[in-house]
Amino acid sequence: MRRPHSLTLRLTVLFGVVAIIVFSGFGWLIESSIKHHFAMEDAKELETMAQAVHQAIVSSTENDDPSLLRQRFGDLLVGHHDASLYITDQNGKVHYSSSGPDLSMLEGIAVKTAKDANIQEWTDGEHRFHILVRKMRDNTAQGNQVYTIVAALPIDFHLQFLKRFRHTLWLMIASGFAITSLMGWVVVRYGHAPLHQIITQIRHISANELNTRLSPETVPRELTDLAVSFNEMLERMEEDFRRLSNFSADIAHDLRTPVTNMMTQTQVALSKPRTIEEYKEILFSNIEEYEHMAQMINDMLFLAKADNDPDDMKTAEVDLASEVETLFEFYEAWAEEHGVKLKLEGTAKVPGDRLMLQRALGNLLSNAIRHASPGATVRIELSATAMNEAYIVIENPGPSISPEHLPKLFDRFYRVDPARQEGGTGLGLAIVKSIVEAHGGSVSVTSSEGITRFQVILPTG
Numbered sequence: 001m002r003r004p005h006s007l008t009l010r011l012t013v014l015f016g017v018v019a020i021i022v023f024s025g026f027g028w029l030i031e032s033s034i035k036h037h038f039a040m041e042d043a044k045e046l047e048t049m050a051q052a053v054h055q056a057i058v059s060s061t062e063n064d065d066p067s068l069l070r071q072r073f074g075d076l077l078v079g080h081h082d083a084s085l086y087i088t089d090q091n092g093k094v095h096y097s098s099s100g101p102d103l104s105m106l107e108g109i110a111v112k113t114a115k116d117a118n119i120q121e122w123t124d125g126e127h128r129f130h131i132l133v134r135k136m137r138d139n140t141a142q143g144n145q146v147y148t149i150v151a152a153l154p155i156d157f158h159l160q161f162l163k164r165f166r167h168t169l170w171l172m173i174a175s176g177f178a179i180t181s182l183m184g185w186v187v188v189r190y191g192h193a194p195l196h197q198i199i200t201q202i203r204h205i206s207a208n209e210l211n212t213r214l215s216p217e218t219v220p221r222e223l224t225d226l227a228v229s230f231n232e233m234l235e236r237m238e239e240d241f242r243r244l245s246n247f248s249a250d251i252a253h254d255l256r257t258p259v260t261n262m263m264t265q266t267q268v269a270l271s272k273p274r275t276i277e278e279y280k281e282i283l284f285s286n287i288e289e290y291e292h293m294a295q296m297i298n299d300m301l302f303l304a305k306a307d308n309d310p311d312d313m314k315t316a317e318v319d320l321a322s323e324v325e326t327l328f329e330f331y332e333a334w335a336e337e338h339g340v341k342l343k344l345e346g347t348a349k350v351p352g353d354r355l356m357l358q359r360a361l362g363n364l365l366s367n368a369i370r371h372a373s374p375g376a377t378v379r380i381e382l383s384a385t386a387m388n389e390a391y392i393v394i395e396n397p398g399p400s401i402s403p404e405h406l407p408k409l410f411d412r413f414y415r416v417d418p419a420r421q422e423g424g425t426g427l428g429l430a431i432v433k434s435i436v437e438a439h440g441g442s443v444s445v446t447s448s449e450g451i452t453r454f455q456v457i458l459p460t461g
Contacts (some may be wrong), residue, residue, distance in 0.1 A: 008185065015184030016177060016181040031169065035162060035190060039130065045083070045133075047132065049083060056073065056295075057069075057136070070095070073096040077098060082100065083151075084098045101129065102124070103131075127156055128155050129153060132150070134150050152383050173303075210237055214230055216228050234278075250412065251413075259293075266282070299427040303431055306434040314353050315351055317349055317351055318350055318352050321347040322394065323361060324344050324358065324382070328365075330362075331369060335378070338369055339373045339375050343380070348382040350460050356438070364429075389457050393455050393456075401416060401448055409429050410445075412427055414429075414430075442456075
């Protein structure tokens with residue numbers, strides 16, 4: 001997988017791209033404005049010349065000396081920066097032709113530009129001109145002639161100016177791009193300073209300092225959510241780390257007890273000669289401790305599998321009523337021994353791993369029988385709702401559990417009475433919680449007025 005580019009490089013490049021677009025746009029706008037300004041000035045000058053020529057023609061008479069009229073045309077060109085003029089009538093007679101470019105070929109030129117119909121560009125060799133071609137009618141009493149006036153202004157100096165200006169302009173744009181990119185890199189580096197400070201703080205957090213927290217009030221607003229999320233993650237890690245530490249301590253404690261018992265019994269047995277029956281009794285006692293440790297190890301392996309590989313379940317439709325009846329048959333003798341009756345109400349079916357759900361129900365049922373009062377009835381109620389949920393309620397009459405213990409009942413190795421080690425490994429309800437959550441459900445417990453009630457909610461679809 002290709003590693004993404006650094007944020008500094010990405011932001012610097014984006015700054016550069018934005019700078020290119022903005023500077024280029026301004027450059028194009030400035031150049032177009034100057035070019036349009038020159039064209040407008042030339043158009044105004046050519047229009048003035050054309051109007052002056054028309055006025056001269058209108059004010060002339062048949063008796064005027066043609067040379068004087070040409071002189072007037074020549075005078076019109078004074079002060080117009082090498083302007084040229086060419087005048088003919090409808091009969092093709094040339095009334096005036098100034099020195100300079102040959103404008104006779106432009107007499108019949110068609111107007112090309114639609115935006116400014118009077119002005120066109122024309123190239124004569126290496127020189128370029130703005131030209132005006134205008135037909136004017138002489139409506140005086142002396143005649144009714146149609147004149148064609150061709151006026152031209154050289155624009156070479158304009159083009160030279162625009163060339164130098166364009167060179168300077170794009171040089172400034174390139175410099176602006178380079179300076180903006182460099183400044184962007186500096187700004188981004190400076191702007192990332194709070195992020196680097198957070199990284200430095202995070203680097204100094206070790207397993208022994210999981211209680212460290214970032215201060216959201218001291219970071220920029222954009223990083224507040226990051227600091228809050230990181231603090232929440234640290235809080236979860238601290239809690240998990242604490243549970244893992246307690247779990248390890250509980251494992252060591254629960255394994256140490258049977259090992260110590262076996263060592264003590266063995267040492268006592270070896271302290272003096274014993275009969276065969278006495279040795280057998282010691283071995284049977286050790287077998288019970290072995291079975292207790294084996295059960296604990298199996299439960300821990302089951303929890304590890306349920307927590308780490310929940311997708312490995314064999315999902316099928318499970319008839320909960322049928323599974324409960326099977327459990328009733330299994331625990332019937334034990335319940336009778338405790339003087340407890342078993343009762344099932346309702347039905348429900350859920351998709352899930354049958355063996356895992358059977359184990360969860362078995363743990364809850366055995367727990368209910370163990371803590372039920374003699375003569376009481378352990379009741380299991382099954383129901384399904386229109387919200388695609390199945391409810392399993394297991395309740396037993398018996399001593400109530402203090403409220404401070406209820407939230408911790410599903411913790412591993414948690415016992416209401418730590419001194420009591422009999423009757424289980426302390427992992428039964430933790431296994432129930434893991435199985436139920438692996439099926440997308442939830443489990444809760446309430447205990448009051450001599451009734452302890454476990455409620456399991458499982459999705460039905």
